[in-house]
Amino acid sequence: MKWIVGSFLAIAAAMLCFSFCAGRNNKGRAINCIGSTSIQPLAEMLSQEFDRQHPESIVEVQGGGSTAGLQAVAENIAEIGMCSRSLKDDEAGRFRGIPIALDGLAVVVHPDNPVSNLTKAQIRDIFEGRITNWKQVGGADATIWLITREEGSGTREAFVKLVMEAKDKPAAKAGQPASAPADKAGAAQAPTQHPNHRISRKAMTQESNGAVKELVKHNRGAIGYMSLGLVKDELKILAVDGVYPSLDAVTAKKYPLVRPFLYVVKSTPSQGAQAFIDFTLSAEGQHMLVKEGLISVR
Amino acid sequence: MKEATKDKCISLTLLAVAMSAIAGLALITAFIFKEGLPIMGKVGTGSFLLSSDWYPQEGRFGIFPMIIGSVAVTIGAMLIGGTLGLGCAIVLTQFCPPRLVMFLKPSIELLAGIPSVVYGFIGVVILVPAIAKYLGGPGLSVLAASMVLGVMVLPTVTSISVDALRAVPKAYREGSIALGATDWQTTHMVLLKAARSGIVAAIILGMGRAVGETMAVIMVAGNTLNLPRSVLDPVRTLTSNIALEMGYAAGDHRKALFATGVTLFVIIMILNIIALTVSRRRARRVGST
Numbered sequence: 001m002k003w004i005v006g007s008f009l010a011i012a013a014a015m016l017c018f019s020f021c022a023g024r025n026n027k028g029r030a031i032n033c034i035g036s037t038s039i040q041p042l043a044e045m046l047s048q049e050f051d052r053q054h055p056e057s058i059v060e061v062q063g064g065g066s067t068a069g070l071q072a073v074a075e076n077i078a079e080i081g082m083c084s085r086s087l088k089d090d091e092a093g094r095f096r097g098i099p100i101a102l103d104g105l106a107v108v109v110h111p112d113n114p115v116s117n118l119t120k121a122q123i124r125d126i127f128e129g130r131i132t133n134w135k136q137v138g139g140a141d142a143t144i145w146l147i148t149r150e151e152g153s154g155t156r157e158a159f160v161k162l163v164m165e166a167k168d169k170p171a172a173k174a175g176q177p178a179s180a181p182a183d184k185a186g187a188a189q190a191p192t193q194h195p196n197h198r199i200s201r202k203a204m205t206q207e208s209n210g211a212v213k214e215l216v217k218h219n220r221g222a223i224g225y226m227s228l229g230l231v232k233d234e235l236k237i238l239a240v241d242g243v244y245p246s247l248d249a250v251t252a253k254k255y256p257l258v259r260p261f262l263y264v265v266k267s268t269p270s271q272g273a274q275a276f277i278d279f280t281l282s283a284e285g286q287h288m289l290v291k292e293g294l295i296s297v298r
Numbered sequence: 299m300k301e302a303t304k305d306k307c308i309s310l311t312l313l314a315v316a317m318s319a320i321a322g323l324a325l326i327t328a329f330i331f332k333e334g335l336p337i338m339g340k341v342g343t344g345s346f347l348l349s350s351d352w353y354p355q356e357g358r359f360g361i362f363p364m365i366i367g368s369v370a371v372t373i374g375a376m377l378i379g380g381t382l383g384l385g386c387a388i389v390l391t392q393f394c395p396p397r398l399v400m401f402l403k404p405s406i407e408l409l410a411g412i413p414s415v416v417y418g419f420i421g422v423v424i425l426v427p428a429i430a431k432y433l434g435g436p437g438l439s440v441l442a443a444s445m446v447l448g449v450m451v452l453p454t455v456t457s458i459s460v461d462a463l464r465a466v467p468k469a470y471r472e473g474s475i476a477l478g479a480t481d482w483q484t485t486h487m488v489l490l491k492a493a494r495s496g497i498v499a500a501i502i503l504g505m506g507r508a509v510g511e512t513m514a515v516i517m518v519a520g521n522t523l524n525l526p527r528s529v530l531d532p533v534r535t536l537t538s539n540i541a542l543e544m545g546y547a548a549g550d551h552r553k554a555l556f557a558t559g560v561t562l563f564v565i566i567m568i569l570n571i572i573a574l575t576v577s578r579r580r581a582r583r584v585g586s587t
Contacts, residue, residue, distance in 0.1 A: 064546075066546070067546040067548055068545045145436045150521075150543055150546065151355070151542075151543050151546065151547075151551070152354075152543055152547055152551070153546060198353065201350075201363075201523040202522055202523075202524045203522060204520040204522050204532050205520075205521035205522065205534065205542060206521070207542050211517075214422065215438070218426070218430070218437070219436055219437065221436075222436070
């Protein structure tokens with residue numbers, strides 16, 4: 001009996017000790033990157049290469065979502081937040097957004113769907129639930145199943161901003177350098193403004209780009225939106241306002257749905273974090289991002 | 299003397315350990331209510347529970363469709379899991395050779411050990427496309443969620459029902475057989491009636507599990523904010539609402555998710571209290587016979 005209690009206490013003490021030591025060790029060196037699941041795989045790739053080149057530092061990448069990333073930066077849990085949309089006005093004051101790449105937002109349908117082009121107004125009507133059958137936009141007679149992302153997702157917010165809330169003129173919001181390219185691209189050719197465009201309640205909500213892809217792949221009537229770099233070949237990507245999101249069209253900003261990928265920091269990042277940011281923006285880092293289907297900011 | 303002090307020491311230590319577990323429960327409860335109640339007051343409890351408008355960005359929080367979603371999915375799960383579970387329990391206690399029971403009962407209980415994400419994955423890959431193909435609709439639906447949950451609650455319902463049926467005094471069965479009733483007549487006219495409260499408790503505990511399940515439901519229910527009109531429509535449950543949006547939520551939105559948690563907490567508490575009362579009543583009755 002005695003030795004059982006004794007060994008139990010000893011193990012508990014050892015664990016406590018260990019966790020303290022581990023905590024202390026990490027504190028000095030690890031750079032935490034938290035945020036968007038759209039950027040996460042890219043940041044993981046960058047961090048692996050960065051760690052290889054700088055063995056003295058550790059970059060730890062976690063998902064959670066754009067807004068969670070910002071919150072983590074605000075609470076000093078993470079040094080770098082990853083944000084897959086432009087910062088909102090109130091956020092732009094508190095954080096500094098560093099654009100690391102531009103990403104196209106692809107509107108995707110099942111490969112067998114005959115529709116291959118929609119205008120932005122049509123996409124908006126579809127996602128608002130006003131167009132409910134594919135034949136209304138020149139397709140087969142089949143119900144449209146909407147697939148959207150959850151509230152707070154950077155991809156969703158970028159979609160809402162670029163499609164649902166698109167305005168007449170280029171957005172007049174100044175003082176937000178990070179969002180400038182997206183705003184201009186998003187507002188081009190937008191039809192008249194409707195107040196309060198919401199994504200229909202009937203839209204099915206999925207919590208990652210991968211889940212959206214999986215659903216659209218298996219549902220002939222589905223339409224969704226996701227990061228262009230992650231679509232690969234399994235889904236049909238629609239042209240928007242007649243422009244197919246090829247690399248050239250996105251680079252030339254002809255394709256209307258483009259959003260920035262940001263690193264978000266509080267003010268002056270630590271040396272280690274700055275080194276990782278510099279690496280991402282370097283020719284090498286940008287080259288890695290371009291290979292994944294993104295557009296360089298350089 | 300010395301032995302007595304040692305005993306006391308050990309019992310005090312154990313008491314402290316037990317208390318820390320209860321303290322954890324109390325802390326969690328207090329925290330959920332502290333975070334969730336203010337927003338319910340701000341929005342108005344009535345409109346929070348009965349409005350269908352969930353637009354967190356606009357500060358509108360109504361969880362009615364999710365309550366309905368949870369209820370619909372749970373009822374479906376109990377229709378499937380309850381029927382199957384009770385059937386299993388009857389077979390295991392009445393019509394099955396003991397050797398087979400030794401194999402079957404652990405296998406059903408093994409179902410409880412499979413991680414819920416695995417259930418969800420199987421649902422997405424096999425069940426959802428099958429429903430879309432043969433029954434129509436998007437596949438992600440009340441039906442898919444109910445079927446997945448039905449299998450998930452099977453071990454809970456089965457093992458508690460088995461215990462309830464086994465607790466029926468042997469004399470009842472023997473008496474019934476002696477009166478000339480067949481096995482099946484004995485089972486449904488005598489044993490099921492005698493074990494009724496235990497079976498009700500099993501079903502209610504299964505419901506608790508179904509209401510609380512999250513991961514598998516997120517994967518197969520579709521998570522729309524719309525009220526479902528048929529079992530083939532997708533729905534969002536209370537748990538999926540919390541899990542889907544927690545990562546991103548801030549401010550009032552986050553608090554509204556805690557309030558969703560409060561609602562869920564109250565529902566599960568009510569279910570558990572019913573289960574406890576019912577099974578206590580059984581204990582009293584069995585004790586008095």
